[in-house]
Amino acid sequence: MLQQTQVDTVIPYYERFIRAFPSVRTLARASLQDVLGQWEGLGYYARARNLHKAAGIVLREHKGKVPGEERAFRGLPGVGEYTASAVMSIAFGHPLPVVDGNVARVLSRLFCLDGSLKREVHRLAGRVLATGDPGTWNQAMMELGATVCLPRTPLCSACPVSGLCGAYKNGKTGAYPVASVQRRPRHEVAAVGLIHDRRGRILISRRPEKGLLGGLWEFPGGKVQQRESPSEAVVREVREELGIDIRVDRELCRVKHAYSHFRVTLHAFDCVRLRGRPRALGCVEWRWIRSSELKLFPFPRANRKILELLETANRSE
Numbered sequence: 001m002l003q004q005t006q007v008d009t010v011i012p013y014y015e016r017f018i019r020a021f022p023s024v025r026t027l028a029r030a031s032l033q034d035v036l037g038q039w040e041g042l043g044y045y046a047r048a049r050n051l052h053k054a055a056g057i058v059l060r061e062h063k064g065k066v067p068g069e070e071r072a073f074r075g076l077p078g079v080g081e082y083t084a085s086a087v088m089s090i091a092f093g094h095p096l097p098v099v100d101g102n103v104a105r106v107l108s109r110l111f112c113l114d115g116s117l118k119r120e121v122h123r124l125a126g127r128v129l130a131t132g133d134p135g136t137w138n139q140a141m142m143e144l145g146a147t148v149c150l151p152r153t154p155l156c157s158a159c160p161v162s163g164l165c166g167a168y169k170n171g172k173t174g175a176y177p178v179a180s181v182q183r184r185p186r187h188e189v190a191a192v193g194l195i196h197d198r199r200g201r202i203l204i205s206r207r208p209e210k211g212l213l214g215g216l217w218e219f220p221g222g223k224v225q226q227r228e229s230p231s232e233a234v235v236r237e238v239r240e241e242l243g244i245d246i247r248v249d250r251e252l253c254r255v256k257h258a259y260s261h262f263r264v265t266l267h268a269f270d271c272v273r274l275r276g277r278p279r280a281l282g283c284v285e286w287r288w289i290r291s292s293e294l295k296l297f298p299f300p301r302a303n304r305k306i307l308e309l310l311e312t313a314n315r316s317e
């Protein structure tokens with residue numbers, strides 16, 4: 001949960017998740033939909049899918065015990081260098097350095113590193129690692145970066161390693177880490193339909209399990225292409241995704257949402273099915289549901305924003 005996400009954000013999700021799945025066994029035996037439901041709002045859903053898969057492997061192949069051997073642990077889905085080093089050092093005492101953004105900042109200031117030298121940061125993290133208690137060391141380094149060696153205004157007078165710090169000694173703490181050139185995230189425009197049938201139900205579809213927001217439910221739609229209006233896009237996308245023809249009645253709202261690598265403006269339209277029975281052409285399944293059932297399905301945050309906006313509008317009418 002802590003990959004790409006701050007501790008304060010994670011805590012309520014973590015507590016809820018652990019209450020729902022208090023053991024490897026309960027997590028492994030839960031449905032993916034329940035796991036995604038508990039994860040909803042935290043983003044980066046591949047983490048939830050991998051965790052669920054990993055729990056299944058731990059239960060089947062390791063008798064329900066998380067393997068303490070690095071190779072076996074690294075073989076689990078979703079485990080990369082950072083997770084392996086963190087878990088192996090903190091839970092099992094393996095001498096592996098953990099490098100997150102906080103640690104990289106501390107090291108770049110301590111050693112006055114020029115440029116974003118990922119390999120050099122890793123090498124130094126390994127060199128300074130206290131091998132007698134690597135777990136405590138790693139946590140201390142992360143904590144130092146998170147609470148003392150702050151990005152904009154490091155609290156050097158309270159820092160336990162100021163006597164060793166090159167940047168502090170040279171009065172150049174603001175110069176490190178050397179900023180890398182940030183590219184502006186791309187912007188996309190997408191359109192979705194809240195498609196109703198004659199019985200007042202709404203059509204939702206489930207995304208393929210691989211890829212962005214994999215396994216989540218959503219309102220059908222997709223990207224607006226060049227020289228296409230959002231309402232034309234939703235008609236085309238719904239035909240491609242579900243094989244039905246719809247009529248767009250009106251635009252309900254627009255929401256903006258930021259993902260890690262891009263921003264999206266999402267147009268939501270009120271639509272009616274005209275022809276055809278849905279088929280899962282560009283999704284893995286679909287359902288007609290009542291609006292009271294929407295909370296039972298895990299949805300991406302951008303889709304939830306649409307629902308929140310519509311609820312607010314309904315209340316004020």
Ligand code: SF4
Binds near residue numbers: 166173
């Ligand atoms: S002395 Fe200042 S810049 Fe150096 S590690 Fe400590 S807080 Fe960071």
